[in-house]
Amino acid sequence: MTDTAAGGRKVNRRGLATRESMLEAAVRALATGDPGAVSANRIAKEIGATWGAVKYQFHDADGLWSAVLRRTAERRGALPIVADTGAPLRDRVAATVETLFRGLTATDSRAIETLRTALPRDRAELERLYPHTAAELSSWGESWGEACQKAFADLDVDPARVREVAAFLPGAMRGIASERQLGTYTDLDVARRGLTNAIVAYLEHSRPD
Incomplete structure (x- = not known):
């Protein structure tokens, strides 16, 4: 099973799991209401990843936040x-x-x-x-x-x-x-x-x- 990450790269099942973990961590952190949660670096640290790993999946903070919004829209239906x-x-x-x-x-x-x-x-x-x-x-x-x-x-x-x-x-x-x-x-x-x-x-x- 593969999917597409930032930059059009194909990612495997492990890469998808990492991406999912990052998105869920971002939603949980943002849901606390803490303005400091709006930090891609902080999200990466919460799941034990590096900023480089976030960039690989989402390219930059803009890519991460747009993915978070897309995820919540998909769940809302x-x-x-x-x-x-x-x-x-x-x-x-x-x-x-x-x-x-x-x-x-x-x-x-x-x-x-x-x-x-x-x-x-x-x-x-x-x-x-x-x-x-x-x-x-x-x-x-x-x-x-x-x-x-x-x-x-x-x-x-x-x-x-x-x-x-x-x-x-x-x-x-x-x-x-x-x-x-x-x-x-x-x-x-x-x-x-x-x-x-x-x-x-x-x-x-x-x-x-």
Whole structure:
């Protein structure tokens, strides 16, 4: 059994096992929330490897972080959109909100948040320093937007409004999830229900009379 490592090299079963160990170590380290975990050297040390071994597998830090993002996307599979296209608008919105809320506390989600926090905020700078990582993040946004359009395509709602909802919903859910992690006097069940109601009202208002 062979696969391809950085630079197009073919790697054997042992090389694949090393690559898998590095990816899992990276996710575990990032999931701690420690900003210092965003270090390829640190990941290598945690599994008893060298920086040279990481470079052989991923070429550089950009290759490692883009591989981590790809791995979490593969494990996540289909985006959290209601599969039953016969469901009413409210059920679809509520299910999506709840799925995002639960998913944001998963190990992979915590790892992604730590990585994103450490990466450059400016898009041009991110693309210059970490082009492969930036491409992975960009593809996520595109896939999410497409999934949202598909989820509501059979309903009489304005696609432009669906795009707007797709744009703000992940950030809104991260805010609610953060409240849970920090501790809050706010009833988060009420918060999620209120967000669902607001989205439903906004999308329903775009239906033709």
